[in-house]
Amino acid sequence: MIVLSTLVSGVLLGGFYALLGLGLSLTFGIMRTVNLAHGDLVVLASFLALAVTQMLGLSPLVSLIVLVPVMFGLGYALQGLVLNRVLKDGMMPAVIITFGLAFVIQNGLLMGFSADRMVLRQGTLETAGVTLLPGLTVGVLPLITLGAVLALMAGLQLLFRYTLIGRAFRATSDDPQIAALMGIDPKHVYALAMGLACAIIAVTGVLMGMRSNFSAFDGPIRLIFAFEVIIIGGMGSLNGVLVGGMILGLSQVIGGALNPSWFQLTGHLATLAVLIVRPSGLFPETIDRS
Amino acid sequence: MTLLHLENVAAHYDQFQALRDISLSVAAGETLAVVGSNGAGKSTLMKVICGALPASAGRVRLNGQDIAGQPAHRLTAQGIAMVPEGRRLFRSLTVEDNLRIGAYAGRKGPWTLERIYQLFPELVKRRDNRGLDLSGGEQQMVAIGRALMSNPQMLLMDEISLGLAPIVVNQIYRALPDIAAEGMGLLIVEQDINRSLSVAARFCCLMEGRVNLTGPCADTDRKALMDAYFGVSA
Numbered sequence: 001m002i003v004l005s006t007l008v009s010g011v012l013l014g015g016f017y018a019l020l021g022l023g024l025s026l027t028f029g030i031m032r033t034v035n036l037a038h039g040d041l042v043v044l045a046s047f048l049a050l051a052v053t054q055m056l057g058l059s060p061l062v063s064l065i066v067l068v069p070v071m072f073g074l075g076y077a078l079q080g081l082v083l084n085r086v087l088k089d090g091m092m093p094a095v096i097i098t099f100g101l102a103f104v105i106q107n108g109l110l111m112g113f114s115a116d117r118m119v120l121r122q123g124t125l126e127t128a129g130v131t132l133l134p135g136l137t138v139g140v141l142p143l144i145t146l147g148a149v150l151a152l153m154a155g156l157q158l159l160f161r162y163t164l165i166g167r168a169f170r171a172t173s174d175d176p177q178i179a180a181l182m183g184i185d186p187k188h189v190y191a192l193a194m195g196l197a198c199a200i201i202a203v204t205g206v207l208m209g210m211r212s213n214f215s216a217f218d219g220p221i222r223l224i225f226a227f228e229v230i231i232i233g234g235m236g237s238l239n240g241v242l243v244g245g246m247i248l249g250l251s252q253v254i255g256g257a258l259n260p261s262w263f264q265l266t267g268h269l270a271t272l273a274v275l276i277v278r279p280s281g282l283f284p285e286t287i288d289r290s
Numbered sequence: 291m292t293l294l295h296l297e298n299v300a301a302h303y304d305q306f307q308a309l310r311d312i313s314l315s316v317a318a319g320e321t322l323a324v325v326g327s328n329g330a331g332k333s334t335l336m337k338v339i340c341g342a343l344p345a346s347a348g349r350v351r352l353n354g355q356d357i358a359g360q361p362a363h364r365l366t367a368q369g370i371a372m373v374p375e376g377r378r379l380f381r382s383l384t385v386e387d388n389l390r391i392g393a394y395a396g397r398k399g400p401w402t403l404e405r406i407y408q409l410f411p412e413l414v415k416r417r418d419n420r421g422l423d424l425s426g427g428e429q430q431m432v433a434i435g436r437a438l439m440s441n442p443q444m445l446l447m448d449e450i451s452l453g454l455a456p457i458v459v460n461q462i463y464r465a466l467p468d469i470a471a472e473g474m475g476l477l478i479v480e481q482d483i484n485r486s487l488s489v490a491a492r493f494c495c496l497m498e499g500r501v502n503l504t505g506p507c508a509d510t511d512r513k514a515l516m517d518a519y520f521g522v523s524a
Contacts, residue, residue: 167383167391174380181340181374183366183395183440 001135006257008138010250015146016211018245019204020222021229022152022238023197029236030173030193033083033091036098039223040105041198045071045205046214047113049120060120060206067202075198080191087187102219109216120209145207149242152200156238169193173236228271234281243282247274292354293318293475294339294444299348299358301331301338308334309499312348316444321466321476323490323507325483327519330496332479333375336446339477340372341365352444367395371442375449377433379421386417388432392439399441400472406435409465427458434462434469444475451485463489483519497521 024038035041045067052063078101086093128140160166168189172179176186208214208222225248232247233240248267255266274281294316301309309331316322326332337343339350341362350358357365371392379388389406407414410431416424421432430450437445451459466489470476480486487493487507495503495518503518505511516522 164390164394167387168394170382170387171380171391174382175378177342177362178374178378178380179391180342180362181366181372182391182436183363184391185361185363 001133002257004133005136006253007250008132008136009142010253011246012138012142012146012249013253014242014246014249015142015149016208016245017225017229017248018149018242019145019152019200019207020226021233021241021245022149023200023204024223024226025230025233025236025238025241026156026197026200027194028230029238030169031079031083031094031190032173032236033094034098035194035197036095036223037101037105037219038098038201038226039221040102040219041071041201042205042208042222043214043216043219044105044109045202046120046209047109047118047205047216049202049206049209050113050118053120060122060210061125064202064206067206068199071198071202071205072195074195075201076191076195078198079194080187083194084187084190087190102223106216106219113216115216117213117215118209119213120206122210126210141207141210145211148203148207149245152203153238153242160238165189165192225267228267231271231281232274234283237281237283240281240283291318292316293320293352294477295349295351295354296339297349297351299338299345299350301334301343302346303334303343307346307499309338309345312496312499312501314494314501314504316475316477318443318475319470319473320492321470321478321490323483323486323493324477324479324496325486325493325515325519326496327521328481329498331499332496333448334499335496336372336448336477336479339444340370340446363395366440366442367397369397369441369443370446371437371440371444372446373430373433373437373448373450375452377426377429379424379429379432379436381420381422384418384420385413385424385432388421389435389439392436393441395440397441401438401441403439406438409438409468410435425458426454427462430454430458430462434465438469442474444477445469446477446479448479449481450478451480451482459485483515495519 024035027035049060049063049067052058052066053060083094083097126141129137130140131137160170168184171182172184172186172189179186228248229241229244233244247270251270252263252267256263292315296312296314299309299312300307312335324332324335334343338345341360345358349356352368352370357368380391383391389403412428413431416428421429450462463485478486478490490507492506494501495515497518503515
């Protein structure tokens with residue numbers, strides 16, 4: 001039973017990590033640039049959720065009604081007004097801008113919300129559990145998170161496969177110049193993609209903010225976990241995100257079960273092992289532009 | 291009626307001037323062959339017309355309206371389409387999705403998926419394949435079909451015979467009159483002069499970024515064309 005409950009909690013933790021990796025994978029898959037402010041945007045979303053819950057008296061999950069469109073707009077503006085300006089100079093300027101943005105967010109949050117650790121409270125949901133088998137109880141929040149990841153991934157798959165704008169996303173990812181010849185404005189597509197990623201980040205920020213407390217400087221460690229997820233799963237691969245999250249979650253939980261101080265170590269080792277054996281990840285989907 | 295009209299167009303890549311004082315026109319339903327050796331400016335000319343490279347001087351008119359300086363995605367909506375050199379299909383899309391994305395601009399007209407499959411029946415059995423699983427000739431058919439799906443007024447074709455077997459090139463060229471019959475203007479760039487002259491009404495020879503000979507294809511003085519092509523001054 002200990003083995004089973006360890007595996008189950010690893011899978012559920014993997015749900016959080018997959019959610020964390022999903023937004024990063026989306027921006028990398030379409031724009032081919034790395035958003036180094038990803039973790040800080042997640043923390044920003046947590047704080048914004050805190051502000052919304054306090055000001056409007058909503059519960060964290062309900063606050064998503066406000067937060068998702070706000071974060072979508074923020075992402076669209078970030079790409080449309082800032083990052084699109086440096087597109088023609090290659091990948092590096094955009095990466096450096098997001099690196100700077102990370103510091104702006106951290107210090108902005110510090111000024112706005114102090115350095116205290118905060119947490120989002122949704123009644124007793126955070127601690128609620130369901131007993132699946134005698135001796136095997138799982139948390140409701142991790143189940144909701146796993147459900148959210150699966151729903152978001154399915155939604156993205158449907159979007160990419162069956163809609164015109166989804167095909168435009170893929171076409172732009174493959175070859176932005178030729179996409180423009182089809183009448184697609186690559187800058188608009190990039191801004192939509194960043195908006196979509198930030199909408200997912202809003203969900204991530206709320207669910208992670210309910211799971212554990214957060215402070216203004218938690219962004220970088222979240223970015224590292226998100227990176228590990230997409231390195232294991234394969235850069236830009238959506239399905240890889242789920243597998244990457246599961247492998248990271250399972251390796252951390254198994255390591256932690258063997259020795260509590262190995263929790264993070266085994267996660268990093270699993271990532272390194274994948275990097276050595278399959279440098280492009282388990283499901284390399286992003287095809288090199290040539 | 292003049293569909294596309296270029297007037298004293300110049301274009302630069304940074305300091306390098308790739309086109310000088312180019313003037314030419316294409317009427318609706320007409321096919322113009324642009325010929326010239328490597329580096330003569332043929333592909334640059336196409337880039338300027340489709341909006342991928344802004345002209346640094348002169349005017350580009352479509353139906354009398356100046357379109358110079360507009361980005362490529364707007365020009366597609368106004369009826370300019372291009373079959374790019376090297377075909378450049380979208381790798382992660384199936385054949386049918388490549389064709390569908392061609393209609394992204396939403397222009398109405400005679401070209402639909404069914405019409406493309408009629409024009410190139412071999413694509414029907416390939417519709418669910420990804421673009422790169424196809425032979426070069428099939429890829430070229432998809433690239434042409436993708437451009438047609440936008441129902442353009444003006445279609446640019448850059449080196450469509452490059453790297454293809456002669457028998458496949460013949461097949462593709464046999465489709466061109468059908469395409470032109472819809473009243474579309476065609477601008478064809480080829481290294482192989484005989485190919486393009488065989489389908490075009492007029493030709494335009496470029497040399498070092500300038501037009502140095504134009505004329506009807508029917509009774510071309512081959513000697514004069516060769517001299518213009520290779521830059522032998524008369």
